Amino acid sequence: MTLISERPGPGAARPYRFPEVIRREGVVAAHLPGQALAVAVLLLDAGAGREPAGREGVGAVVAKALEEGTATRDSAAYALALEGLGAELFTTVDWDSFRVGVQAPAERLPDAVALLAEAVRTPRLDPADVARVRDDEVTALRMDWAEPGPRADAALRADLFGADQRHGRPLHGDPDSVTAVSVDDVVDFHRGWLGQPGTLLVAGDLDRVDIDALGAAVFAGTGAPVADAGGPFPVTPRPERRIILVDRPGSVQSTLRLGHAAPHRSHPDYVPMALAATVLGGAFTSRLNHLIREVRGYTYGIRSEFGQSRRFGRFVVSSAVQTAVTAPALVDTVGEIARTQADGVTEEELAVARSWRAGQLSVELQTSGAIAGALAPLVVRGLPADYPAPRPAALPAAAVDRVSKAAPDHLRAGALTLVVEGDAEKIHSDLAAADLGPVVTV
Amino acid sequence: MSPTGFPWPIEAARLDNGLRVVVSEDRTAPVVAVNLWYDVGSRHEPDGQTGFAHLFEHLMFEGSVHVPKTEHMRLIQGSGGSLNATTNPDRTNYFETVPAEHLELALWLEADRMGGLVPALTQETLDNQRDVVKNERRQRYENVPYGDAWLRLLPLLYPPGHPYHHATIGSMADLNAADLATFQAFHTTYYAPNNAVLSVVGDAPAADVFALADKYFGGVPPRDDIPPAPDGTRPAPVTAPVRETVTAEVPAPRIYLAHRTYPFGSREYDAVTVLATALGNGRGSRLYQRLADGARLAQPDYVSAYGVDLAHAPAPLIVSATARDGVDAAALEAGLAEVVDELADGITAEELDRAKALLATAWWRQVSTVAGRADALSRYATQFGDPARAGERLPAWQAVTLDEVTAVAAEALRPETRVTLSYLPEENA
Structure with missing residues (x-):
């Protein structure tokens, strides 16, 4: 047998270029010659941050209610018309935006956008339909909350930001808050936030798609833009580390959500923070996955990231570990965070993280859907019209000292909230004995 | 109607050792996808060794003769690439998408683990990855409501000894019993160049790829006595309906109806694919209109119908619905069965067109990435002997007629051949 023993070096680099971006009267479009499918996404400044207290999740109910018939046709006729084009409506509510999109063969995009x-x-929003959609959404959330994860994440969020803050509550609400949503809440949210013009993101073969016609269809009869949501919240870390134990009797794994508050998306340290989190737990070869999965065998996977939006951010580590090793897995995880905070990253690790994230841009941005998604931050973050299209320009410049400085500046191993969703009876005493902080059971 | 679902060039060659190499050049972006299908899956596993093909897939990332442990992931991610692997009953595939200048690295890594895994395989690695896989099983199947449905459906659909009888993840007992020698033999037996297809799609000329493939894989010896999986093409006919009821910690009653249909790739299975889309995909589907919207028996987010694209035996069609608050399992099951039974009377032309339009979008979405295209080429080369047949699937769906849909519904969805799996919440027990 002959295998080549020597690892080949790279060939000549061929730089990635983001597609040509065209901005015109509320439309931001990327030209993708030859793509069979095209995407259009209407992006509105009507994210979860706009939802009233106690009604968290109303945006998701509105999103579902949009398909329950319009001024001119009932829900079944609407579904057949849209799906007959090969398109389905996809709606997303995140912290900063409410998005409604369609993907279809390019020739059919105008009909789908109409x-x-x-x-x-012009949704019908018939009270009986809205009430049914709300009830279905409550049931769907109960289904979701029966899985491990949502309860742990809610406990973490409340502990980091306070349950009296919108961002201290779950992104899509919980079964109780959606139960409280009335028909009037839905109608009011639609009236207050879905009449703004918004921005239409388009990605596709623009030789086959008339973006002015698309814009005319979605902006006809719209009202004024909405007022800005406000600036970033201050980052207030907890004074000490603690464990919150969310009981899940009979669980064969413990679901972990560890985190602390962090700066918002447009913070000047965004790139070095992202790279530090990548070295720590953002890639398969990162420190956390190496130790907890590849050395210890405690888990199928573990990752860390800074999750950031316009007004706030958080550092979060997510995993699921076998019940019996919950305490040692937590000790090891906190140890790696503390080590990274204290010692920063090495040049070799950073090189991997940097190339990976830069390469991911070209690897991930191949489809019309992915390109449309990449246009959204330009709008959400209010970047100027001549801002260069997404590119990894900042990444190569992030030197090891800058990333190593971001680690102590933005990682706080001593102020982590460690949420553990698992079988409390089996793990409580181990957690209490682990010397990681006081244990609170919820 | 599209004349082909694959309007890109396809070039294919076979190395002297039997490795089939398929190339589809596309210079749109400076990225390249590398995809290897090995013609071995959980259907090859004998009794007592369930889960071995998948556990073996994990071992392929743990180093080979010239690649130290953990280096494989580090080198691909360090070059900006994405990588993964999957195992199913039919086959095991390994794939990465990398910036185009790192193509040679990807080929070197794949060749090294094809030809040089055994010397690097250690007991320590096996023990570690066994624990990882057991955690994968807990996370994906055991610790989530309804997570074990697939594990329960397979043995109900396929008789003992049939290659699809057991699930790919395997049993905890078999995983615990796995020994190193078995895995060394597994590699020697199945990971041969003449049992694999290498597809490369993206920013790389075919001539370069063929030369590089020969350089890196050409020295790996073929194996001439690769044992086939047990023949599952003609399972004993189903003679009576089968049912299983599970009382578990689930939030609402859920019903699965399942049938064996036809092998993926057959004319009949294309009709099943169209039928499943008409039945369960989208708000205009039968299940949504009848059960979620109409009779209000089912939760709108949880109605579905889909075929599992398996090629070596009649593939399953799985139909599922979850009860709304206040609806019991019996009422849901009756409603679901009624909708499925009515399919034998056919669907409308409008339903047919809707299904075909949705399938066309789904097809173009799959082949919009170089990775999706590479996977399709590997599949068609492995299962049908010709990568160019990837272009046939979309036109085949578009050519399905109303009569064909009616025929497969009447034949494959008969109540007397049905598997019914019901989940009941514990408090209802």
Whole structure:
């Protein structure tokens, strides 16, 4: 047998270029010659941050109610018209935006966008339908909350930001808050937030798609833009580390959500923070996955990241570990965070993280859906019209000293909230004995 | 109607050792996808060795003769690439997408683990990855409501000894019993160049790829006595309906109806694919209109119908619905069965067109990435002997007629051949 023993070096680098971006009267479009499918996404400044207290999740109910018929056709006729084009409406509510999109063969995009506009601007919102959609959403959330994860994440969020803050509550609400949503809440949210023009993101073969016509369809009859949501919240870390134990009797794994508050998305340290989190737990070869999965065998996977939006951010580590090793897995995880905070990253690790994240741009940005998604931050973050399209320009410049400085500046191993969702009876005493902080059971 | 679902060039060659190499050049972006299908899956596993093909897939990332442990991941991610692997009953595949200048690295890594895994395989690695896989089983199947449905459906659909009888993840007992010698033999037996297809799609000329493939894989010896999996093409006919009821910690009653249909790739299975889309995909589907919207028996987010694209035996069609608050399992099951039974009377032309339009979008979405295209080429080369047949699937779906849909519904969805799996919440027990 002959295998080549020597590892080949790279060939000549061929730089990635983001597609040409065109901005025109509320439309931001990327030209993808030859792509069979095209995407249009209406992006509205109507994210979860706009939801009233106690009604968290109303945005998701509105999103679902849009498809329950329009001023001109009932829900079954609407579904057949849209799906007959090969398109389905996809809606997303995140902290900063409410998005409604369609993907279809390029020739069919105008018809699909007209139907999108019909649903967003002129939904029927019949009270009986809205009440049913709300009830279905409550049930769907109960289904979701029966899985491990949502309860742990809610406990972490409340502990980091305070349950009296919108961002201290779950992104899509919980079964109780959605139960409290009334028909009037849904109608009011639609009236207050879905009449703004917003921005239409388009990605596709623009030789086959007339973006002015698309814009005309979605902006017809719209009202004024909405007022800015406000600046970033201050980052207030907890005074000490603690464990919150969320009981899940009979669980064969413990679901871990560890975190602390962190700066918002447009913070000047964004790139070095992201790279530090990548070295720590953002890639398969990162410190956390290496130790907890590849050395210890405690888990199928573990990752860390800074999750950031316009007004706030958090550092979070997520995993699920076998019940019996919950305490040692936590000790090891906190140890790696503390080590990274104290010692920063090595040049070799940083090189991997940097190339990976830079390469990911070209690897991930191949489809019309992914390109449309990459256009959204330009709008959400209010970047100027001549801002260069997404590119890894900042990454190569992030030197090891800058990333190593971001680690102590933005990682706080001593102020972590360690949420453990697992079988309390089996793990409580181990957690209490682990010397990681006081244990609170919820 | 599209004349082909694969409007990109395809070039194919076979190395002297039997490795089939497929190339589809596309210079749109400076990235390249590398995809290897090995024609071995959980259907090859004998009794007592369930889960071995998948556990073996994990071992392929743990180092080979010239690649130290953990280096494989580090080198691919360090070059900006994405990578993964999957195992199913039919096959095992390994894939990465990398910036184009790192193609040679990816080929070197794949060749090294094809030809040089055994000397690097240690007991310590096996023990560690066994623990990782057991955690994967807990996380994906055991610790989530309804997570074990697939594990329960397979043995109900396929008789003992059939290659699809057991699930790919395997049993904890078999995983615990796995020994190093078995895995060394597994590699020697199945990971041969003449049992694999290498597809490369993206920013790389075919001539370069063929030369590089020969350089890195050409020295790996073929194996001439690769044992086939047990023949599952003609399982004993189903003679009576089968049912299983599970009382578990689940938030609502859920019903699965499952049938054996036809092998993936057959004319009949294309009709099943169209039928499943008409039945369960989207708000215009039968299940949504009838059970979620109409009779209000089912939760709208949880109605589904889909075929599992397996090629070596009649593939399953799985239909599922979850009860709304206040609806019991019996009422849901009756409603679901009624909708499925009515399919034997056919669907409308409008339903057919809707299904075909959705399938066309789904197809173009799959082949919009170089990785999706590479996977399709590997699949069609492995299972049908010709990568170019990837272009046939979309036109085949588009050519399905109303009569064909009616025929497969009447034949494959008969109540007397049905598997019914019900989940009941514990408090209802």
